[in-house]
Amino acid sequence: MIRRLRRASIFAAVAAIAVLAPALDTAAAVPFFAVAGAAFFGVRDGEWFETLALPGDREAERLYGLVSFALAGAGLALFASLPRAPLPYEAFAAATLAVGVGRLGRTVVSRRTTDEFPLVAGYVVAGTAAALVGQAGVRLQTGAPVDGATVPLLVFLAAAAALTAALVRSLVFSRDAHITTILVAFVTWGFLALEPTVGVALILVALPVTGALGYVSFAIGTASVAGMLTGVVSALLAAVLGGVGWFATLMAFYAIGGLASKYRFDEKAARGVAQENEGARGTGNVLANSAVALAAVVGYAAAPHLAVPAAPLGFAFAGATATAMADTLSSEIGGLFDGPRLVTTLRRVEPGTDGAITWQGELAGLAGALLVGLLAAAGAPVLDPVTPGGVAAGGAVVAAGVAGMTVDSLLGALIEGDRIGNQTVNFLATLAGAAVAVALWGVA
Known part of the structure; x- marks a missing residue:
């Protein structure tokens, strides 16, 4: 354990070099290259090698893990220090520190527990704090402000970087810190380019609420660790890039859809219609629906920069979410009833048959679409509507949700199975729901 802590501390120290990038300017990559060279050529055995070696390094007798991490830092430093470089120093520092110090946070927590949620929480908390400090350090060197108006944005970027890093880490081998760093740097750069407006109140609400709901989803078994992280990142983006209404709409789907998958789970499992993995949705399932x-959401935030109308993107968001909600409730509730019929022929089929529907499931799906339509179109002092237009806008969202749910059933009956899987069908159905919502907005 002491070796693991020392190793993580070295990775964190290498990551901290990124804060010096503005001062080093065109030489920002030099320290990273020096670390990579020293690790590759100078440490081949002995105590330092045993301390720094990741799984697989001992067989190769090279510190490939540390070397790759340092080279990733060097490459990003070169990209950030070029004349008119598109990669901001803030994105470079946030990504590198989120990964390096996040790793240290996870290692510290692992001394007390092996439970996955505390380990992920340690990674995210440490990574967020380090990414925030790193961005502040960079801005102080470049003369950019660090004040009450900018800190909420820096907190959002730091949290987004750490959450993205934890998600990528959960999807690839833990030794691939170099891949994680590069991906997180470009994700953070993208968020910076969108220039989101982030207030103190939004940060104080969005981060705790998304974190708490993420924990609940993992604790009750409606999401795996990767699925939980995907949901938290998605909800945070909806809140910051869209607004409170977007956040409430998406969270309603995550919460109700997750609970529906656990509802009478044993009975559904006995009937062969239960969600796989004990009802815990992974990244693939979350993304297929979201x-x-x-x-x-991203398009809505980018619309002002691209001089395109933002309203249809709100309808696309609401239509896709209504479809996901309707389809999930239709499947999870309808699967509990006998006498399902194939949507294409209406002949009776066995429960669990792709494309099978029940009237109870269709009714549950309609109720889900109605809920999303209400949330998306409703307006209140603290809830800006996703789809302005009142009852007509809400009706368009409901119609889109029902249409998307029907497309899902049709695709299930016609092509799901050997050709494409359920996640692809879900994605295509939400795409259809988004298209119907935008079309109805255009007609209106």
Whole structure:
């Protein structure tokens, strides 16, 4: 354990070099290259090698893990220090520190527990704190302000970097810190380019609420660790890039959809219609239902920069989410009833047959679409509507949700199975729901 702590501390120290990038300017990559060279050529055995070696390094007799991490830092430093470089120093520092110090936070927590949620929490908390300090350090060197107006944005970027790093880490081998660093740097750069407006109140609400709901989803078994992180990142983006209404709409789907998957789970399992992995949704499942909505959120935030109308993107978001909610409730509730019929022929089929529907499931799906339509179109002092237009806008969202749910059933009956899987069908259905919502907005 002491060796693991020392190793993580070295990675964190290497990551901290990124804070010096503005001062080093064109030489910002030199310290990273020096670390990579020393690790590759100078440490081949002995105590330092045993301390710094990651799984697989001992067989190769090279510190490839540390070398790769340092080279990733060097490459990003070169990219950030070029004349008119597109990669901001803030993104470079946030990504490198989120990964390096996040790793240290996870290692510290592992001395007390092996439970996955505390380990992930240690990674995210330490990574967020380090990324925030790193961004502040960079801005102080470049003369950019660090004040009450900018700190909420820096906190959002730091949290987004750490959460993204934890998510990528959960999807690839833990030794691939170099891949994680590069991906997080470009994600953070993208968020910076969108220039989101982030207030103190939004940060004080969005971060605790998304974190708490993420924990609950993991604790009750409605999401795996990767699925939980995907949901938390998605909800945070909806809150910051969209607004309170977007956040409430998406969280309603995550919460109700997750609970529906656990509802009478043993009975559904006995009937062969239960969600796989004991009802815990992973990253693939979350993204299959949310990717279109998330693309709409990002598009909505980018609309002012691209001089395109933002309203249709709100309808796309709401239509995709209504479809996901309707389809999930239709499947999870409808699967509990006998006498399902194939949507294409209406002949009776066995429960669990792709494309099978029940009237109870269709009714549950309609109720889900109605809820999303209400949340998306409702307006209140603290809840800006996702789809302005009152009852007509809400009706368009409901119709889109029902249409998308029907497309899901049709695709299930016609092509799901050997050709494409359930996650692809879910994605195509949400895409159809988004398209219907935008079309109805255009007609209106």
